[in-house]
Amino acid sequence: MGVPIEISDADITAYEQDGVVCLRGVFSTEWIDLMRGAVEDAMAAPGPFAEDYADPASGGRFFGDLDVWKRHAAFRKFVLESPAAEVAGGIMRSGTSTFFYDQLLVKEGGTAERTPWHQDQPYWAVSGRQVASLWVPFDPVPKDVSVEYVAGSHLWQAHNPYHFSDGTPYEGTDLPPLPEIEGNRGDYRILSFALEPGDCLVFQAMVVHGAPGNPYKSRRRALATRWLGDDARVFKRKGEVAIPTTDPGFAHGERYRGEDYPTVWRSY
Structure with a gap:
């Protein structure tokens, strides 16, 4: 189910300068077909942390x-056997890719709700610059409903997370609030990409990103897998932390490891 993985110097440069890069044709049709069916199975049997992010009154479902x-099993196969780990390691210039967690995101057609602007890493108990996500769509994604990124914002300081469900800030972090971006879009270089199944976005965990609603009839099914490189370590943050969802028992400064955090790919 594999295709040759080709990561160019230009891809790595774009990631390092902008905080995000779009890679085309990384995942074969076999992977996409497998995961489309798996998404339906997962939605029919949601886990303890499943959530509807959109206000039902706004229409649609997120x-x-x-x-x-x-x-x-299909999600596990994707994590352990798909090109995701190798792609993440190559883009991060890391000798290893350790899996952190996955997040299924399905924005149904007719969903008005935006994915609000945020950085990922302040939600997580992890430090390091070699921390990245792969966002893999299983449906065509027009540019005007695709994830948006504030280019270069992965070099900003950490800002306070907030709960998507009600917009309340995380407590006790001592981090400043994120600047108002949506009302000042002209002040920023905002990147987005039209995507086809098989493409993926690789983005650094500190880059500020969000997404529009989905006014079309078509669905926007996607899986985000999160990856840790060589310099990533457990970081005992002050205040609220969302991820890991349960305490793995590691000390501050240790590596994530073990069966829940497998090192899936090595370059050596």
């Missing part, structure tokens, strides 16, 4: 679930 790979 479904999310975490750690799906622990419950559904």
